[in-house]
Amino acid sequence: MIPADILQAALLGFGTGLALIVAIGAQNAFVLRQGIRGEHVPAVVLICALSDALLIAAGILGIGTLIEAAPAVVVIIRFAGAAFLLAYGILAAKRAIRPGALTASEQQGSLSRKAAVATVLALTWLNPHVYLDTVLLLGSVANSQAGEARWWFGGGAMLGSIVWFSALGFGARLLRPVFAKPVAWRILDGLIAVVMFALGLRMAFGA
Structure with a gap:
């Protein structure tokens, strides 16, 4: 039987992890879009969950102190991430406003596996x-948390990440009937563009 303090730490980690990732953001918007399209969903979900696991483990191992000691690195990442988000937002805005100005592939928003992997890596690590x-x-x-409970907390947070991204990526197919109409994609791309611009500008100005 799992000790009460261990179980409590795991549940706390699960809830805390969900609280941090269940929000409208660039990464979640991309996972949602790929899920609705049914394109490279397993790879996208795996990268998101594995990235979170690595970052959580790094935090438990104390890598956070290195980040605090090297603020210049965070600044560089911030501006690189802002530039990427703004560029992605421009493409989404073009799909929403003038789909006829894009190629057939761009109108549909199709991405190769390589492009999807590169995009989700950038949205995560930048x-x-x-x-x-x-x-x-x-x-x-x-x-x-005391002793080994810290790793149970981390395990709970990692599980929360797996559950969320799996639900978002694979569950998005339930929305496909809604997106059978081109106008629905234009609305979604418009919302994604707003999210990307807002996050990109906020990131660029250090908010």
């Missing part, structure tokens, strides 16, 4: 908030 929230915050909370 986001400075990932290092602040996942590495520093989750790492700090995890290390406040």
